[in-house]
Amino acid sequence: MYDAIVVGARCAGSSTARLLAQRGLRVLIVDRATFPSDTVSTHCITPGGVIQLRRWGLLDRVLATNVPFVKDFMVTMNGMEFAPPGPPDETLGSTSPRRTVLDKLLLDAAVECGCESWEGVTVKELTCKDGTVVGIAGHGESGEAVDARADMVIGADGVHSLVARAVGAEEYDKRESRGAGFYAYFSGWPTTLVELAFNDQGGVGIFPTNDGQVCVFAGRSVDEFPDYKRDVEGTHRAIVESMSPRLAQSMRAGAREGRFHGWTAVPGVFRRPFGPGWALVGDAGYYKDPVTGHGITDAFRDAELLANAVAAGLGGAEPLDEALLGYQRRRDDMSRDVYHATQDIAAFDGDPDVAGQAFARFGLAVAQETMEIAAFG
Numbered sequence: 579m580y581d582a583i584v585v586g587a588r589c590a591g592s593s594t595a596r597l598l599a600q601r602g603l604r605v606l607i608v609d610r611a612t613f614p615s616d617t618v619s620t621h622c623i624t625p626g627g628v629i630q631l632r633r634w635g636l637l638d639r640v641l642a643t644n645v646p647f648v649k650d651f652m653v654t655m656n657g658m659e660f661a662p663p664g665p666p667d668e669t670l671g672s673t674s675p676r677r678t679v680l681d682k683l684l685l686d687a688a689v690e691c692g693c694e695s696w697e698g699v700t701v702k703e704l705t706c707k708d709g710t711v712v713g714i715a716g717h718g719e720s721g722e723a724v725d726a727r728a729d730m731v732i733g734a735d736g737v738h739s740l741v742a743r744a745v746g747a748e749e750y751d752k753r754e755s756r757g758a759g760f761y762a763y764f765s766g767w768p769t770t771l772v773e774l775a776f777n778d779q780g781g782v783g784i785f786p787t788n789d790g791q792v793c794v795f796a797g798r799s800v801d802e803f804p805d806y807k808r809d810v811e812g813t814h815r816a817i818v819e820s821m822s823p824r825l826a827q828s829m830r831a832g833a834r835e836g837r838f839h840g841w842t843a844v845p846g847v848f849r850r851p852f853g854p855g856w857a858l859v860g861d862a863g864y865y866k867d868p869v870t871g872h873g874i875t876d877a878f879r880d881a882e883l884l885a886n887a888v889a890a891g892l893g894g895a896e897p898l899d900e901a902l903l904g905y906q907r908r909r910d911d912m913s914r915d916v917y918h919a920t921q922d923i924a925a926f927d928g929d930p931d932v933a934g935q936a937f938a939r940f941g942l943a944v945a946q947e948t949m950e951i952a953a954f955g
């Protein structure tokens with residue numbers, strides 16, 4: 579019997595589990611994956627996420643994995659380069675660790691704080707009593723049956739969340755996404771910047787990651803994805819080279835390391851993140867298109883908001899339902915502008931000016947969110 583079972587052990591799950599264990603709860607964390615392992619995601623942790631890693635005492639560990647701390651950011655729109663002023667605080671910036679590195683580090687940190695971890699365990703269903711979720715049931719890697727019980731089951735199991743489906747979590751403010759693309763890692767790519775670029779060919783994201791490599795994402799409309807898939811290397815190169823002569827030169831200088839990783843659009847959505855005996859966090863509860871590279875930061879933010887609410891509710895400081903309603907309201911208020919701007923970019927119809935305006939709104943919304951994240955610690 580645990581106080582909480584967290585399904586999913588990546589950005590949202592391991593962070594929530596660790597924060598709950600630090601507040602004195604008995605926590606089991608379960609994932610069908612084993613760690614270290616990869617997932618489809620580029621890597622940029624924006625300043626809000628960096629603030630949280632520092633607050634949790636984990637930023638130095640992340641930076642010790644040979645990943646750069648980046649202070650500068652460049653946006654290229656129709657070939658015109660803009661370098662927004664860097665964060666006013668010298669200690670702020672972004673970092674883009676590989677998910678093989680970050681997710682393992684977060685899970686290890688949760689276990690160090692006393693969480694029990696079951697890797698290679700797939701949750702197939704939730705167990706319920708009188709309409710309240712009371713546990714999980716599933717199987718291990720060799721098919722053996724596994725089950726566990728808790729006061730609360732937390733779904734941190736990603737956008738296609740089994741927990742959300744099992745409880746029928748209400749969905750709202752669903753918005754279209756039209757992006758699709760591929761990314762790969764390059765060595766010899768000369769940059770110290772995080773970059774985003776848009777034109778009528780699509781969008782590009784460039785993230786300096788571990789061990790001197792650079793993650794280069796190139797996306798375009800999902801309608802063109804079948805053509806893209808027929809020539810991934812050529813299309814990826816053509817999109818990047820179309821953005822600016824400087825990026826074309828970087829592409830020529832770089833050498834691809836390893837295969838391409840593909841991704842295609844899933845609509846953005848908010849889900850009601852709590853009910854009797856259950857809660858949702860990270861992409862399971864609020865999913866936005868990855869075009870703005872902000873899901874990890876928001877997973878950290880919601881881990882912190884949810885852990886505070888669950889600890890207050892289960893610890894008796896506040897009625898649990900009220901605490902969880904407070905979590906939902908705060909999450910939605912802090913997310914709305916970022917979400918709407920992101921989904922406007924993700925509804926990309928080939929007009930880079932529309933994307934540019936949405937990107938400007940995104941920048942303002944993220945600056946506001948970053949200040950709030952800094953304040954709630």
Ligand SMILES: Cc1cc2nc3c(=O)[nH]c(=O)nc-3n(C[C@H](O)[C@H](O)[C@H](O)COP(=O)(O)OP(=O)(O)OC[C@H]3O[C@@H](n4cnc5c(N)ncnc54)[C@H](O)[C@@H]3O)c2cc1C
Pocket residue numbers: 585586587588589590591608609610611617618619620621622623624699700701702734735736737739740841859860861862868870871872873874875876877
């Ligand atoms: C192409 C792409 C690029 C992106 N780039 C960025 C970026 O640059 N910056 C950024 O901040 N965000 C980015 N994101 C978004 C980011 O990856 C997500 O927001 C983030 O991973 C959400 O973390 P999470 O912990 O909620 O879920 P996930 O990372 O999806 O983890 C869910 C975990 O749950 C486990 N799980 C699922 N179902 C079960 C089950 N039934 N039983 C047991 N375990 C289960 C899975 O194995 C998985 O480990 C990108 C996403 C994509 C697709």
